[in-house]
Amino acid sequence: MRLAGATTRDAPGMAAVHATSFDGAWGVDEIGALLDGPGGFGLVVRDPETEVIVAFILARAVAGEAEVLTLAVDPPHRRFGVGRALVEAVALNAAAAGARSIFLEVAGDNDAALGLYRAAGFSPVGRRPAYYRRGSGAVDALVLRRDLNSPPG
Numbered sequence: 001m002r003l004a005g006a007t008t009r010d011a012p013g014m015a016a017v018h019a020t021s022f023d024g025a026w027g028v029d030e031i032g033a034l035l036d037g038p039g040g041f042g043l044v045v046r047d048p049e050t051e052v053i054v055a056f057i058l059a060r061a062v063a064g065e066a067e068v069l070t071l072a073v074d075p076p077h078r079r080f081g082v083g084r085a086l087v088e089a090v091a092l093n094a095a096a097a098g099a100r101s102i103f104l105e106v107a108g109d110n111d112a113a114l115g116l117y118r119a120a121g122f123s124p125v126g127r128r129p130a131y132y133r134r135g136s137g138a139v140d141a142l143v144l145r146r147d148l149n150s151p152p153g
């Protein structure tokens with residue numbers, strides 16, 4: 001697997017991976033605008049043989065705080081440490097950009113992401129009730145935070 005900084009040229013590949021991982025997939029233009037927006041940056045992981053993007057993370061670092069906007073790993077490539085590698089790389093990049101902490105929102109029923117973020121040293125700092133709409137109802141968003149001055153748990 002090869003990890004590299006993302007440019008807007010990668011937006012179509014990132015959108016394709018996003019669509020494998022979420023209902024309400026983000027479009028190419030939306031991803032491109034986030035990459036180009038204030039403090040926006042992303043990282044992609046490519047299959048070294050095909051060059052196809054198989055995972056990515058999109059983040060923003062502004063005024064001493066960073067935020068993970070989205071993270072997705074193509075299903076066949078999950079549970080190989082790719083998500084964790086992307087989170088650690090974003091934490092390094094955010095710290096280098098001057099961020100002292102990194103935040104994200106995750107659905108309270110997303111066990112895989114919660115497991116990953118917990119392992120990567122994030123802790124809950126808030127809850128947004130009924131934030132994500134589901135066919136059968138709504139799910140709270142948990143707001144998680146990691147201090148970038150201390151190592152992951």
Ligand SMILES: CC(C)(COP(=O)(O)OP(=O)(O)OC[C@H]1O[C@@H](n2cnc3c(N)ncnc32)[C@H](O)[C@@H]1OP(=O)(O)O)[C@@H](O)C(=O)NCCC(=O)NCCS
Binds near residue numbers: 079107
């Ligand atoms: C969440 C996601 C990014 C994890 O990516 P991944 O590459 O499979 O994660 P990793 O292999 O780096 O896993 C790191 C750790 O996270 C936890 N984890 C990952 N997947 C898990 C699962 N399905 N169930 C429980 N814990 C899980 C484990 O602690 C794991 O360590 P281990 O494999 O040594 O047990 C991936 O499942 C995904 O893309 N899901 C859909 C999109 C999504 O939910 N994104 C996050 C939105 S906030």
